[in-house]
Amino acid sequence: xxxxxxxxxxxxxxxxxxxxxxxxxxxxxxxxxxxxxxxxxxxxxxxxxxxxxxxxxxxxxxxxxxxxxxxxxxxxxxxxxxxx
Numbered sequence: 001x002x003x004x005x006x007x008x009x010x011x012x013x014x015x016x017x018x019x020x021x022x023x024x025x026x027x028x029x030x031x032x033x034x035x036x037x038x039x040x041x042x043x044x045x046x047x048x049x050x051x052x053x054x055x056x057x058x059x060x061x062x063x064x065x066x067x068x069x070x071x072x073x074x075x076x077x078x079x080x081x082x083x084x
Contacts, residue, residue, distance in 0.1 A: 022059070024056075024057070026056045027052075027053045027054075027056035027058075027064070028053070030049045030050070030053035030056060031053040031068065034047075034048075034049030034052075034053060043075055043079040043082065044079060047075050047076060050071050050072045054069065
């Protein structure tokens with residue numbers, strides 16, 4: 001289910017390549033999915049969603065970009081700590 005959701009958020013162009021267009025709505029969907037995964041303790045999945053959110057986030061949304069970068073950093077650290 002998560003894979004299907006990831007595919008729907010990431011999107012592909014007509015030639016099958018990943019779409020790199022910024023999309024605030026898709027960034028928000030990925031962010032929410034990442035937070036839900038984090039709450040469920042699925043840190044690796046949360047990082048995937050948060051990275052997609054960061055990639056889709058329009059660069060002029062500097063506050064959102066900074067928040068996503070911080071969340072990715074904290075979640076990555078938690079994942080490293082939990083695997084020790």
